[in-house]
Amino acid sequence: MKPNFIKLRTEPLEVTLLKLLRSRFVLSEETNNYYLSKVKGYEGECCLDSQLATLTSNSLILGDLLFEQSNTTFQIDTLLLSQKTIYLFEVKNFEGDYYIKNGDWFRKSTGKAITNPVHQLKRCETLLRSLLHSRNIRMEIEPYLVFTNPLFTLYQAPLDLPAFFPGQLDSMLKKLNRSPSELNGSHQQLAQFLLSKHVIDNPYSRLPEYRYDDLKKGVTCRKCMSLNVAVTRYTTKCSACGHAEQNTSSILQTAKDLKLLFPDRLLTPNAIDHWSNHMYNRRVIQNVLRANYQLINKGKNSYYL
Ligand SMILES: [Zn+2]
Known part of the structure:
Protein backbone atom coordinates (compact mmCIF):
# COMPACT_ATOMS: atom_id res chain seq x y z
CA MET A 1 0.00 0.00 0.00
CA SER A 205 11.84 29.48 -28.33
CA ARG A 206 11.12 31.14 -24.98
CA LEU A 207 14.77 31.73 -24.10
CA PRO A 208 16.38 35.13 -24.61
CA GLU A 209 18.52 35.29 -27.70
CA TYR A 210 22.12 34.24 -27.08
CA ARG A 211 25.14 33.58 -29.25
CA TYR A 212 28.10 31.37 -28.52
CA ASP A 213 30.52 34.30 -28.76
CA ASP A 214 28.55 36.29 -26.18
CA LEU A 215 28.77 33.65 -23.46
CA LYS A 216 31.61 33.48 -20.95
CA LYS A 217 33.77 30.42 -21.46
CA GLY A 218 34.85 28.25 -18.58
CA VAL A 219 33.66 25.50 -16.27
CA THR A 220 30.69 25.98 -13.97
CA CYS A 221 30.53 24.61 -10.46
CA ARG A 222 27.63 22.14 -10.32
CA LYS A 223 26.64 23.30 -6.90
CA CYS A 224 26.60 27.10 -7.11
CA MET A 225 27.03 27.61 -10.88
CA SER A 226 30.02 29.92 -10.37
CA LEU A 227 32.57 30.00 -13.18
CA ASN A 228 35.24 30.59 -10.61
CA VAL A 229 36.83 27.14 -10.43
CA ALA A 230 40.38 25.92 -10.13
CA VAL A 231 41.58 22.78 -11.87
CA THR A 232 44.30 20.58 -10.43
CA ARG A 233 45.56 17.29 -11.82
CA TYR A 234 42.49 15.25 -10.82
CA THR A 235 39.92 17.63 -9.41
CA THR A 236 37.97 20.74 -10.27
CA LYS A 237 37.33 22.82 -7.18
CA CYS A 238 34.99 25.78 -6.87
CA SER A 239 36.63 28.84 -5.36
CA ALA A 240 33.23 30.29 -4.44
CA CYS A 241 31.62 27.41 -2.52
CA GLY A 242 34.40 24.84 -2.15
CA HIS A 243 32.56 22.08 -4.02
CA ALA A 244 35.02 19.67 -5.63
CA GLU A 245 34.53 17.15 -8.39
CA GLN A 246 36.66 14.79 -10.42
CA ASN A 247 37.88 16.35 -13.63
CA THR A 248 36.34 13.59 -15.71
CA SER A 249 32.91 14.34 -14.27
CA SER A 250 33.33 18.11 -14.73
CA ILE A 251 34.44 17.67 -18.32
CA LEU A 252 31.45 15.47 -19.09
CA GLN A 253 29.11 17.99 -17.50
CA THR A 254 30.74 20.83 -19.42
CA ALA A 255 30.20 18.91 -22.65
CA LYS A 256 26.55 18.30 -21.74
CA ASP A 257 26.07 22.01 -21.01
CA LEU A 258 27.46 22.93 -24.42
CA LYS A 259 25.16 20.44 -26.13
CA LEU A 260 22.14 21.69 -24.18
CA LEU A 261 22.75 25.33 -24.95
CA PHE A 262 23.84 24.70 -28.53
CA PRO A 263 22.24 21.47 -29.75
CA ASP A 264 23.58 22.09 -33.26
CA ARG A 265 27.24 22.35 -32.29
CA LEU A 266 29.36 19.27 -32.77
CA LEU A 267 31.08 17.76 -29.76
CA THR A 268 34.81 17.58 -30.41
CA PRO A 269 37.82 17.82 -28.10
CA ASN A 270 38.49 21.23 -29.66
CA ALA A 271 34.98 22.42 -28.97
CA ILE A 272 35.18 21.37 -25.31
CA ASP A 273 38.64 22.82 -24.97
CA HIS A 274 37.39 26.21 -26.16
CA TRP A 275 34.10 26.09 -24.24
CA SER A 276 35.90 25.21 -20.99
CA ASN A 277 38.41 28.00 -21.55
CA HIS A 278 41.38 25.61 -21.95
CA MET A 279 41.12 24.36 -18.37
CA TYR A 280 41.82 20.70 -19.08
CA ASN A 281 44.37 18.53 -20.74
CA ARG A 282 43.23 17.78 -24.28
CA ARG A 283 43.95 14.08 -23.92
CA VAL A 284 41.73 13.86 -20.83
CA ILE A 285 38.92 15.62 -22.72
CA GLN A 286 39.35 13.16 -25.57
CA ASN A 287 39.15 10.20 -23.16
CA VAL A 288 36.01 11.51 -21.50
CA LEU A 289 34.28 12.02 -24.86
CA ARG A 290 35.36 8.59 -26.04
CA ALA A 291 34.05 6.93 -22.89
CA ASN A 292 30.66 8.64 -22.94
CA TYR A 293 29.77 9.30 -26.55
CA GLN A 294 29.89 7.54 -29.85
CA LEU A 295 32.63 8.61 -32.25
CA ILE A 296 31.37 9.54 -35.69
CA ASN A 297 34.51 8.97 -37.65
CA LYS A 298 34.91 11.40 -40.49
CA GLY A 299 38.67 11.74 -40.49
CA LYS A 300 39.57 15.30 -39.69
CA ASN A 301 35.92 16.20 -39.22
CA SER A 302 35.19 13.50 -36.64
CA TYR A 303 32.86 14.32 -33.78
CA TYR A 304 31.07 12.66 -30.88
CA LEU A 305 27.37 11.96 -30.63
ZN1 LIG B 1 30.50 26.43 -6.24
Whole structure:
Protein backbone atom coordinates (compact mmCIF):
# COMPACT_ATOMS: atom_id res chain seq x y z
CA MET A 1 0.00 0.00 0.00
CA LYS A 2 1.79 3.04 -1.20
CA PRO A 3 1.73 5.74 -3.81
CA ASN A 4 3.29 4.81 -7.09
CA PHE A 5 5.04 7.67 -8.88
CA ILE A 6 4.34 6.74 -12.50
CA LYS A 7 5.99 9.87 -13.83
CA LEU A 8 8.71 11.40 -11.72
CA ARG A 9 9.37 15.09 -11.77
CA THR A 10 12.71 16.32 -13.01
CA GLU A 11 14.09 19.83 -13.19
CA PRO A 12 12.31 21.51 -16.11
CA LEU A 13 14.59 21.92 -19.12
CA GLU A 14 13.76 25.62 -19.20
CA VAL A 15 15.09 26.03 -15.65
CA THR A 16 18.24 24.07 -16.50
CA LEU A 17 18.89 26.16 -19.60
CA LEU A 18 18.30 29.48 -17.88
CA LYS A 19 20.52 28.38 -15.00
CA LEU A 20 23.33 27.58 -17.44
CA LEU A 21 22.84 30.81 -19.36
CA ARG A 22 22.72 32.83 -16.20
CA SER A 23 26.23 31.85 -15.18
CA ARG A 24 27.68 32.78 -18.57
CA PHE A 25 25.56 35.73 -19.61
CA VAL A 26 23.77 38.66 -17.95
CA LEU A 27 20.04 38.01 -18.10
CA SER A 28 17.64 40.93 -18.27
CA GLU A 29 15.91 41.66 -14.98
CA GLU A 30 12.65 40.39 -16.42
CA THR A 31 14.16 37.08 -17.54
CA ASN A 32 16.00 36.70 -14.27
CA ASN A 33 12.77 37.21 -12.30
CA TYR A 34 11.05 34.75 -14.57
CA TYR A 35 13.83 32.23 -13.89
CA LEU A 36 13.59 32.76 -10.12
CA SER A 37 9.82 32.28 -10.20
CA LYS A 38 10.24 29.05 -12.19
CA VAL A 39 12.78 27.74 -9.68
CA LYS A 40 10.42 28.60 -6.86
CA GLY A 41 7.53 26.88 -8.59
CA TYR A 42 9.63 23.77 -9.12
CA GLU A 43 10.66 23.74 -5.44
CA GLY A 44 6.98 23.95 -4.43
CA GLU A 45 6.12 21.01 -6.69
CA CYS A 46 8.97 18.94 -5.22
CA CYS A 47 7.69 19.83 -1.76
CA LEU A 48 4.24 18.42 -2.60
CA ASP A 49 5.89 15.30 -4.09
CA SER A 50 7.70 14.61 -0.85
CA GLN A 51 4.43 15.01 1.08
CA LEU A 52 2.59 12.66 -1.28
CA ALA A 53 5.38 10.10 -0.95
CA THR A 54 4.30 9.59 2.66
CA LEU A 55 0.77 8.49 1.68
CA THR A 56 -0.20 5.05 2.88
CA SER A 57 -3.08 4.48 0.45
CA ASN A 58 -2.71 3.09 -3.06
CA SER A 59 -2.53 5.74 -5.73
CA LEU A 60 -0.85 6.51 -9.01
CA ILE A 61 0.92 9.86 -9.20
CA LEU A 62 1.97 11.71 -12.31
CA GLY A 63 4.04 14.86 -12.01
CA ASP A 64 4.51 17.68 -14.50
CA LEU A 65 2.26 16.84 -17.42
CA LEU A 66 1.83 18.87 -20.56
CA PHE A 67 -1.14 18.23 -22.81
CA GLU A 68 -2.55 19.59 -26.01
CA GLN A 69 -6.31 19.50 -26.08
CA SER A 70 -8.81 21.47 -28.12
CA ASN A 71 -5.94 23.33 -29.82
CA THR A 72 -4.60 24.62 -26.58
CA THR A 73 -1.74 23.58 -24.36
CA PHE A 74 -2.11 23.08 -20.65
CA GLN A 75 0.20 21.99 -17.93
CA ILE A 76 -0.68 20.01 -14.84
CA ASP A 77 1.60 20.08 -11.81
CA THR A 78 0.41 16.84 -10.22
CA LEU A 79 -2.32 14.29 -10.86
CA LEU A 80 -3.15 11.67 -8.29
CA LEU A 81 -5.32 8.77 -9.39
CA SER A 82 -7.23 7.03 -6.64
CA GLN A 83 -9.94 4.42 -6.96
CA LYS A 84 -12.81 6.78 -7.76
CA THR A 85 -11.30 10.21 -8.05
CA ILE A 86 -8.64 12.03 -10.02
CA TYR A 87 -7.07 14.68 -7.83
CA LEU A 88 -5.72 17.60 -9.80
CA PHE A 89 -3.19 19.68 -7.90
CA GLU A 90 -2.03 23.10 -8.99
CA VAL A 91 0.93 23.93 -6.76
CA LYS A 92 1.69 27.49 -5.73
CA ASN A 93 4.83 28.32 -3.82
CA PHE A 94 3.76 31.91 -3.19
CA GLU A 95 5.58 33.73 -0.42
CA GLY A 96 4.33 36.80 1.43
CA ASP A 97 0.90 38.34 1.88
CA TYR A 98 -1.85 38.23 -0.72
CA TYR A 99 -5.51 39.14 -0.66
CA ILE A 100 -8.64 38.46 -2.66
CA LYS A 101 -10.97 41.33 -3.55
CA ASN A 102 -14.07 40.93 -5.71
CA GLY A 103 -12.74 37.59 -6.91
CA ASP A 104 -9.38 38.97 -8.02
CA TRP A 105 -6.06 38.16 -6.38
CA PHE A 106 -3.53 40.80 -5.34
CA ARG A 107 -0.09 40.94 -3.78
CA LYS A 108 -0.42 42.97 -0.59
CA SER A 109 3.01 44.64 -0.70
CA THR A 110 2.53 46.07 -4.21
CA GLY A 111 -1.24 46.04 -4.60
CA LYS A 112 -0.66 44.50 -8.01
CA ALA A 113 -3.08 41.92 -9.38
CA ILE A 114 -1.72 38.45 -10.10
CA THR A 115 -3.02 35.77 -12.45
CA ASN A 116 -6.00 34.31 -10.67
CA PRO A 117 -4.94 30.80 -9.58
CA VAL A 118 -8.56 29.65 -9.32
CA HIS A 119 -9.17 30.52 -12.98
CA GLN A 120 -5.98 28.67 -13.86
CA LEU A 121 -7.17 25.64 -11.92
CA LYS A 122 -10.64 25.70 -13.52
CA ARG A 123 -9.10 25.97 -16.98
CA CYS A 124 -6.93 22.90 -16.31
CA GLU A 125 -9.90 21.01 -14.95
CA THR A 126 -12.06 21.81 -18.01
CA LEU A 127 -9.33 20.82 -20.45
CA LEU A 128 -8.50 17.65 -18.53
CA ARG A 129 -12.18 16.70 -18.47
CA SER A 130 -12.38 17.19 -22.21
CA LEU A 131 -9.23 15.09 -22.71
CA LEU A 132 -10.75 12.27 -20.63
CA HIS A 133 -14.12 12.50 -22.38
CA SER A 134 -12.36 12.04 -25.70
CA ARG A 135 -11.54 8.58 -24.34
CA ASN A 136 -14.94 8.07 -22.71
CA ILE A 137 -13.39 8.22 -19.28
CA ARG A 138 -15.81 9.73 -16.81
CA MET A 139 -14.04 9.67 -13.50
CA GLU A 140 -14.68 12.35 -10.95
CA ILE A 141 -12.06 15.14 -10.91
CA GLU A 142 -11.33 17.06 -7.72
CA PRO A 143 -9.16 20.11 -8.40
CA TYR A 144 -7.20 21.84 -5.66
CA LEU A 145 -4.71 24.62 -5.28
CA VAL A 146 -1.90 23.57 -2.96
CA PHE A 147 0.07 26.34 -1.28
CA THR A 148 3.36 24.94 -0.06
CA ASN A 149 5.20 27.92 1.36
CA PRO A 150 4.85 28.42 5.15
CA LEU A 151 5.53 32.14 4.63
CA PHE A 152 2.36 32.56 2.58
CA THR A 153 -0.74 34.28 3.90
CA LEU A 154 -3.98 34.84 2.02
CA TYR A 155 -6.44 37.43 3.35
CA GLN A 156 -10.15 37.42 2.62
CA ALA A 157 -10.16 33.91 1.24
CA PRO A 158 -13.68 32.54 0.73
CA LEU A 159 -14.53 29.46 2.79
CA ASP A 160 -15.22 27.39 -0.29
CA LEU A 161 -11.85 28.08 -1.95
CA PRO A 162 -10.65 24.73 -3.36
CA ALA A 163 -7.27 24.99 -1.69
CA PHE A 164 -4.93 23.49 0.86
CA PHE A 165 -2.80 25.94 2.78
CA PRO A 166 0.61 25.04 4.27
CA GLY A 167 -0.93 24.31 7.66
CA GLN A 168 -3.47 21.98 6.03
CA LEU A 169 -1.12 19.67 4.15
CA ASP A 170 -1.46 17.13 6.94
CA SER A 171 -5.22 17.08 6.68
CA MET A 172 -4.89 16.86 2.89
CA LEU A 173 -2.82 13.68 3.29
CA LYS A 174 -5.36 12.29 5.76
CA LYS A 175 -8.16 12.98 3.29
CA LEU A 176 -6.24 11.21 0.54
CA ASN A 177 -5.48 8.26 2.80
CA ARG A 178 -9.19 7.92 3.56
CA SER A 179 -10.05 7.91 -0.14
CA PRO A 180 -11.02 4.40 -1.46
CA SER A 181 -7.88 2.91 -2.97
CA GLU A 182 -8.64 -0.37 -4.71
CA LEU A 183 -6.71 0.13 -7.92
CA ASN A 184 -7.03 -2.18 -10.89
CA GLY A 185 -5.96 -2.48 -14.54
CA SER A 186 -8.24 0.34 -15.63
CA HIS A 187 -6.36 2.80 -13.41
CA GLN A 188 -3.06 1.66 -14.91
CA GLN A 189 -4.58 2.08 -18.37
CA LEU A 190 -5.72 5.57 -17.49
CA ALA A 191 -2.20 6.44 -16.30
CA GLN A 192 -0.73 5.02 -19.51
CA PHE A 193 -3.26 6.97 -21.59
CA LEU A 194 -2.28 10.20 -19.83
CA LEU A 195 1.40 9.44 -20.32
CA SER A 196 0.81 8.80 -24.02
CA LYS A 197 -0.86 12.21 -24.33
CA HIS A 198 1.97 14.03 -22.58
CA VAL A 199 3.89 16.25 -24.98
CA ILE A 200 7.49 17.30 -24.55
CA ASP A 201 7.96 20.97 -23.86
CA ASN A 202 10.31 22.85 -26.15
CA PRO A 203 11.52 25.84 -24.15
CA TYR A 204 14.18 27.02 -26.63
CA SER A 205 11.84 29.48 -28.33
CA ARG A 206 11.12 31.14 -24.98
CA LEU A 207 14.77 31.73 -24.10
CA PRO A 208 16.38 35.13 -24.61
CA GLU A 209 18.52 35.29 -27.70
CA TYR A 210 22.12 34.24 -27.08
CA ARG A 211 25.14 33.58 -29.25
CA TYR A 212 28.10 31.37 -28.52
CA ASP A 213 30.52 34.30 -28.76
CA ASP A 214 28.55 36.29 -26.18
CA LEU A 215 28.77 33.65 -23.46
CA LYS A 216 31.61 33.48 -20.95
CA LYS A 217 33.77 30.42 -21.46
CA GLY A 218 34.85 28.25 -18.58
CA VAL A 219 33.66 25.50 -16.27
CA THR A 220 30.69 25.98 -13.97
CA CYS A 221 30.53 24.61 -10.46
CA ARG A 222 27.63 22.14 -10.32
CA LYS A 223 26.64 23.30 -6.90
CA CYS A 224 26.60 27.10 -7.11
CA MET A 225 27.03 27.61 -10.88
CA SER A 226 30.02 29.92 -10.37
CA LEU A 227 32.57 30.00 -13.18
CA ASN A 228 35.24 30.59 -10.61
CA VAL A 229 36.83 27.14 -10.43
CA ALA A 230 40.38 25.92 -10.13
CA VAL A 231 41.58 22.78 -11.87
CA THR A 232 44.30 20.58 -10.43
CA ARG A 233 45.56 17.29 -11.82
CA TYR A 234 42.49 15.25 -10.82
CA THR A 235 39.92 17.63 -9.41
CA THR A 236 37.97 20.74 -10.27
CA LYS A 237 37.33 22.82 -7.18
CA CYS A 238 34.99 25.78 -6.87
CA SER A 239 36.63 28.84 -5.36
CA ALA A 240 33.23 30.29 -4.44
CA CYS A 241 31.62 27.41 -2.52
CA GLY A 242 34.40 24.84 -2.15
CA HIS A 243 32.56 22.08 -4.02
CA ALA A 244 35.02 19.67 -5.63
CA GLU A 245 34.53 17.15 -8.39
CA GLN A 246 36.66 14.79 -10.42
CA ASN A 247 37.88 16.35 -13.63
CA THR A 248 36.34 13.59 -15.71
CA SER A 249 32.91 14.34 -14.27
CA SER A 250 33.33 18.11 -14.73
CA ILE A 251 34.44 17.67 -18.32
CA LEU A 252 31.45 15.47 -19.09
CA GLN A 253 29.11 17.99 -17.50
CA THR A 254 30.74 20.83 -19.42
CA ALA A 255 30.20 18.91 -22.65
CA LYS A 256 26.55 18.30 -21.74
CA ASP A 257 26.07 22.01 -21.01
CA LEU A 258 27.46 22.93 -24.42
CA LYS A 259 25.16 20.44 -26.13
CA LEU A 260 22.14 21.69 -24.18
CA LEU A 261 22.75 25.33 -24.95
CA PHE A 262 23.84 24.70 -28.53
CA PRO A 263 22.24 21.47 -29.75
CA ASP A 264 23.58 22.09 -33.26
CA ARG A 265 27.24 22.35 -32.29
CA LEU A 266 29.36 19.27 -32.77
CA LEU A 267 31.08 17.76 -29.76
CA THR A 268 34.81 17.58 -30.41
CA PRO A 269 37.82 17.82 -28.10
CA ASN A 270 38.49 21.23 -29.66
CA ALA A 271 34.98 22.42 -28.97
CA ILE A 272 35.18 21.37 -25.31
CA ASP A 273 38.64 22.82 -24.97
CA HIS A 274 37.39 26.21 -26.16
CA TRP A 275 34.10 26.09 -24.24
CA SER A 276 35.90 25.21 -20.99
CA ASN A 277 38.41 28.00 -21.55
CA HIS A 278 41.38 25.61 -21.95
CA MET A 279 41.12 24.36 -18.37
CA TYR A 280 41.82 20.70 -19.08
CA ASN A 281 44.37 18.53 -20.74
CA ARG A 282 43.23 17.78 -24.28
CA ARG A 283 43.95 14.08 -23.92
CA VAL A 284 41.73 13.86 -20.83
CA ILE A 285 38.92 15.62 -22.72
CA GLN A 286 39.35 13.16 -25.57
CA ASN A 287 39.15 10.20 -23.16
CA VAL A 288 36.01 11.51 -21.50
CA LEU A 289 34.28 12.02 -24.86
CA ARG A 290 35.36 8.59 -26.04
CA ALA A 291 34.05 6.93 -22.89
CA ASN A 292 30.66 8.64 -22.94
CA TYR A 293 29.77 9.30 -26.55
CA GLN A 294 29.89 7.54 -29.85
CA LEU A 295 32.63 8.61 -32.25
CA ILE A 296 31.37 9.54 -35.69
CA ASN A 297 34.51 8.97 -37.65
CA LYS A 298 34.91 11.40 -40.49
CA GLY A 299 38.67 11.74 -40.49
CA LYS A 300 39.57 15.30 -39.69
CA ASN A 301 35.92 16.20 -39.22
CA SER A 302 35.19 13.50 -36.64
CA TYR A 303 32.86 14.32 -33.78
CA TYR A 304 31.07 12.66 -30.88
CA LEU A 305 27.37 11.96 -30.63
ZN1 LIG B 1 30.50 26.43 -6.24
